[in-house]
Amino acid sequence: METEAPTLPCAPSASNPPNHARRGKQSNGNSHSLGSVCSSCPSANSFSPWCRYMSQSRHVEARELMYSGALLFFSHGQQNSAADLSMLVLExxxxxxxxxxxxxxxxxxKVFSLMDPNSPERVAFVSRALKWSxxxxxxxxxxxxxxxLxxxxxxxxxxxxxxxHFLHSADGEGCAHMxxxxxxSRGFRSEVDMFVAQAVLQFLCLKNKSSASVVFTTYTQKHPSIEDGPPFVEPLLNFIWFLLLAVDGGKLTVFTVLCEQYQPSLRRDPMYNEYLDRIGQLFFGVPPKQSSSYGGLLGNLLSSLMGSSEQEEGEDSPDDSSPIELD
Incomplete structure (x- = not known):
């Protein structure tokens, strides 16, 4: 249960959350109810400092007022009110x-970290914040x-x-430790290789070779169940190690043989070949998927090998090709 609403430094308080606030009486230039301060009412006659600052294009003052108010509400457990002010910061x-x-x-x-993890307001906030950023x-x-995040x-x-979120950052080391x-804490001993394999493949699908390499090296060095390598005991880890080397070289023939030799390991997750299709397009000049009598990853690779030799140089495919869902 939320506690009594706090008082903002620049405005006397009202206990109602912003969505249900009533406009308070004005006694002087700085005396507004918290409901008025937190309201996003677009009325030109509103006494809300927020509306006044925004109408005067004093966006810094408006943002600082809402941000400090949101932190104050969070500190008093007023999640709904704090979330409303947080959205005004974004506005x-x-x-x-x-x-x-x-x-x-x-x-x-910081605002995100203080929001209730299960609140729908948090989802709306992070979506809007990322869009702005x-x-x-x-x-x-x-x-x-x-x-x-x-x-x-x-x-x-x-x-x-x-x-x-780590996948869309540049923090491969942090991702590895996580x-x-x-x-x-949550996985089976038999899956230690799959956690990092998925991350490396997804980083590569996002054309982030640097983070892919860092997350693999850090993870294999820090995981208590992985023996020193390379080479590794786990075939899938050896595949990822060779794949990172192949990406640097850009040779399609190497990529093709590698995928053929490690098919037993790659069949452990049906998404691996989907990721490799995309990686083949980005780093090895494999054409996008199309109807073929071969089908699948190896079909694409064979089609490419039988096509023009220019593909061997590993030019990037167009950026507008269909992305893979990285969930």
């Missing part, structure tokens, strides 16, 4: 077209914000969502 960022900075990303991540580029959000979710032991904890 001020969107309307002001503010440049993305580390400070702003850290503020958004992309700067209209159409990408999936700023890598630094993804990293901060991943760290918060890791602390909450929400490993699946943490892994998703995966070690995930594997040792």
């Amino acid at each position: 001020s960022l969107e309307k002001a077209e503010v440049e993305v900075t580390n400070e702003l990303l850290e503020n958004l991540a 992309s700067g209209g580029s159409g990408k999936l959000g700023h890598p630094r914000l993804h990293q901060l 991943a760290l918060t979710l890791w602390k909450e032991q929400n490993y699946c969502e943490s892994r998703y 995966l070690v904890e995930y594997s040792t």
Whole structure:
């Protein structure tokens, strides 16, 4: 149960959450009910400092007011009110077209960390925050914000969502440490190789060779159940090791033989060949999937080998080819 609403530094309090707030009486220039302060009422006659600041394009003041108010509400257990103010912080960022900075990303991540993990408001907040952080580029959000979100979710032991955000960050080392904890606390001993294999393949699907290499090296060095390598006892780990070397070389013939030789290991997860189809397109010049009498990964590889020799140079496929779902 939420406690009594606190008083904002710049405005006297009212105990109702913003969504149900009533406008308070004005006694002086700084005397507004908390309901008025938190309201997003678009009325030009509103006494809300938020509305006044926004109408005057004083976005910094509006944002700082809402941010400090949100933190105050969180500290008093007022989740609903804090979430409403947090959304107004984002609104001020969107309307002001503010440049993305580390400070702003850290503020958004702090708000995210204080929200109830099970609240629908948190889902809406993170979706909107990531969209803003992309700067209209159409990408999936700023890598630094993804990293901060991943760290918060890791602390909450929400490993699946943490892994998703690590994939869209540049923190391969952090991802590896999280995966070690995930594997040792939730996985089977027989699956230690699969945790990192999936991450490496997904990083490569996102054209992030550097993080793919870092997550593999760190994970295999830090996991208590993996013996020193390479080479490794687990065939799947050897495949990933060879794959990373092949990506650097860009030779399609090497990639083809590698995938053929390790098919027994690759059949452990039906998604592996899907990822490898995409990796083949990105790094080895394999054409996108098309109807073929062969079908599947090896069919694509054979079609490529029988095609033009220029594919051997491993040019990247167009960026608009269909992405794979990385869930």
